[in-house]
Amino acid sequence: MADYAFKETGRKLSNWGRWGDEDERGTLNFVTPDTVKQALKAVRTGLRYELSIPVGDSGPQTGWLRRINPVHTMTMTPYDFSAPEGVVISDDFITMPLQSGTQLDGLTHVGYDGAFYNGVPVEAVTPGRGATRNAIDATLPGFTGRGVLLDVASLDGGPWLEPGRALTIADLERAEKAAGTRLGSGDALLVRTGWLRKGLTEGWRGWLNAEPGLAPECATWIHDRELAMVASDNWGVEVLPGTDGLVPLHAILIRDMGMMLGEMWNLEELAAACAADGTWDFFLTATALRISGGVGSPVSPVAVR
16 A cells, blocks of 8 residues: 555654543644633624535535535425414424535544544444544534634735645745734634635536645644644635645544544635734634534534634
């Protein structure tokens, strides 16, 4: 089996055993009562920004990886049920891949060489029960703390970066300098590439074929800063297609470092607000649904500035 470069990087950056052999939270261990309290200092206006795209049939999915857009169905409407006193009831359900829109990757979403994060064998994901270790509900209560938005797309002077544009450590540090802040232990990094804006404005045709995103080298910077989570407005966080295997950054961050990834986060309104007053950090919450055995989850992140 070929020994891809990302595997060597993963060995160097591995957090296996760092928080004990039974750990299923990974880099969320960097979130502590102190980091949460410190993050409250980033609340200056009290204004809230919800960072998801609509859950419905208008999403970007095409059937790739067996993912479809959510199907929302009414099971009860006021025309179907009423009571003598005039009470009516509506009820509904939804069928959807858990990673079809704004979502979180859990720690059994990507592995390699027979293992997921912390040495959990790939056999821990079963057809009947899903993930029996490293499931998405093991990450609860999820991320709460300081988020920092790095708007690389705006720095490059366009509405979005071109597909295949690989963001390097130099790009992150350039954006960090422009933001006038520094990411540190327990923080969440949000990266705006503008790619979601492209899909929302021009349509989803071809949107999943490629994307701008983080280069694998960024894993070292993320590790050194002890970040708790990384999220982006593209569909896969990293630049795709890659040049070192299928999803090398996913492999390092999820499997080796134990980091949840956020994908397809709508950062447009938040970026405009940050640009208006020059303040790029905020209080952020991002919690998965309590899905037993899940390997990912829809999420409605909220930033409070």
